[in-house]
Amino acid sequence: MFIRYARNYEKCVECGFCEYSISCPSPDACIGCEACFHGCPYNARKPVEDHKPRGRIKIVVDGSEFEVPERITAKKALELSGYRFTRFPEDDAIFAPCHTGGCFSCALVINGDLKPSCHTGVEKGMVVETNVEGRTPLRIIEGFSPHNVGGVGTPYQLKTGMGYIEVAAFAAGCNLRCGTCQNFHVTYNSSGLPMTPWEGAANLTSMRKRFRVDRMAISGGEPTLNHRWLVEFFKELKKLNSDSKARLHLDTNATILTKERIDDLMEAGITDIGPDLKALRVETFQKLTNIEDRELAEKYLNTSWEAVKYIADKYYPDKVFMGVGIPYNKFIHPDLKEIYEIGLKIASINPEIQVCGLDYRPEFRKRDIIQPTSEEMKKVKKALEEAGLKKVIVQTSRGHIGP
Numbered sequence: 001m002f003i004r005y006a007r008n009y010e011k012c013v014e015c016g017f018c019e020y021s022i023s024c025p026s027p028d029a030c031i032g033c034e035a036c037f038h039g040c041p042y043n044a045r046k047p048v049e050d051h052k053p054r055g056r057i058k059i060v061v062d063g064s065e066f067e068v069p070e071r072i073t074a075k076k077a078l079e080l081s082g083y084r085f086t087r088f089p090e091d092d093a094i095f096a097p098c099h100t101g102g103c104f105s106c107a108l109v110i111n112g113d114l115k116p117s118c119h120t121g122v123e124k125g126m127v128v129e130t131n132v133e134g135r136t137p138l139r140i141i142e143g144f145s146p147h148n149v150g151g152v153g154t155p156y157q158l159k160t161g162m163g164y165i166e167v168a169a170f171a172a173g174c175n176l177r178c179g180t181c182q183n184f185h186v187t188y189n190s191s192g193l194p195m196t197p198w199e200g201a202a203n204l205t206s207m208r209k210r211f212r213v214d215r216m217a218i219s220g221g222e223p224t225l226n227h228r229w230l231v232e233f234f235k236e237l238k239k240l241n242s243d244s245k246a247r248l249h250l251d252t253n254a255t256i257l258t259k260e261r262i263d264d265l266m267e268a269g270i271t272d273i274g275p276d277l278k279a280l281r282v283e284t285f286q287k288l289t290n291i292e293d294r295e296l297a298e299k300y301l302n303t304s305w306e307a308v309k310y311i312a313d314k315y316y317p318d319k320v321f322m323g324v325g326i327p328y329n330k331f332i333h334p335d336l337k338e339i340y341e342i343g344l345k346i347a348s349i350n351p352e353i354q355v356c357g358l359d360y361r362p363e364f365r366k367r368d369i370i371q372p373t374s375e376e377m378k379k380v381k382k383a384l385e386e387a388g389l390k391k392v393i394v395q396t397s398r399g400h401i402g403p
């Protein structure tokens with residue numbers, strides 16, 4: 001049985017996002033790629049069974065011929081041909097975490113070009129190579145801009161709000177499906193031009209010069225999804241910014257940040273990191289991120305906590321600055337019990353780590369919530385401090401409140 005995604009006219013508000021930002025790879029005949037389904041800000045796409053007759057076509061994958069149904073993605077064609085795709089990186093599988101065509105982690109060499117297999121339709125005679133090692137990695141990156149408060153991994157003393165302190169770029173594609181996604185215009189963008197790591201690093205470096213700052217950041221979406229791209233990006237950024245003042249900052253949900261990946265990134269030159277710890281309990285994590293597969297949610301959540309501990313033990317504070325983000329809204333936390341327990345757990349790792357409570361607000365699909373008040377955020381701060389943390393800040397609608 002095949003699925004296509006149809007517009008749900010009861011929910012559609014004609015915002016136009018699916019036309020200007022989500023690029024449909026096959027507007028005349030849905031190939032079931034999922035990009036509009038995940039990326040519609042109003043949840044106005046629904047899966048329906050596709051009973052339209054479809055023929056079979058021949059494709060060549062890694063030199064072998066396969067016969068597959070037409071009107072499906074290259075990813076689906078490979079799955080039907082015995083290739084494995086996963087949403088957590090594994091050695092013998094193709095990593096496909098976003099399913100929206102932005103991260104290019106699932107990219108394969110398709111008819112000679114590197115293309116995201118989740119967002120490319122299968123064609124008669126298509127030739128696919130799954131070994132992409134020799135290819136320059138690509139990824140959709142946009143939103144190059146200066147910022148005056150920075151991100152989660154920015155030290156509090158710099159967040160004065162007086163002038164620019166950092167320039168940042170944003171990577172498309174995320175493995176989570178948070179209804180509160182604050183950057184969904186980038187996260188679900190599949191129409192931007194993919195960039196090489198060298199182009200991304202050169203752009204950010206020229207922004208640094210233009211705005212006369214020393215901090216350069218990449219956020220998302222989720223930057224870590226395309227590991228090869230990110231490592232090359234930071235290596236190049238370091239090469240172009242070899243002075244001692246340069247700071248190379250990664251903001252991440254840390255859900256796939258394994259020890260090996262952390263080591264690669266540290267070696268590539270990052271100096272500041274801001275992992276968001278979405279929750280302590282898997283149920284809370286699922287509620288926030290909408291990851292329905294419990295086993296996968298557990299893996300993501302455990303990996304993010306292990307990443308923070310590993311960075312704290314091995315790299316912090318001498319080799320890297322780490323600031324941790326903790327989301328808060330009543331819809332996630334009806335009381336402060338779990339926030340306090342999160343504080344206890346971070347304090348047991350290292351009480352000196354900067355922790356920032358983030359006031360999650362109505363964005364993307366979660367527009368029925370109310371942004372926490374400054375008073376609520378002060379209570380979050382108090383709970384984290386009572387748990388033993390020494391450097392707690394909270395983000396509020398009026399700016400940051402510091403330690």
Ligand code: FES
Pocket residue numbers: 095096097098099100101102103104105106107116117118119173
């Ligand atoms: S999984 Fe295909 S582009 Fe991200």
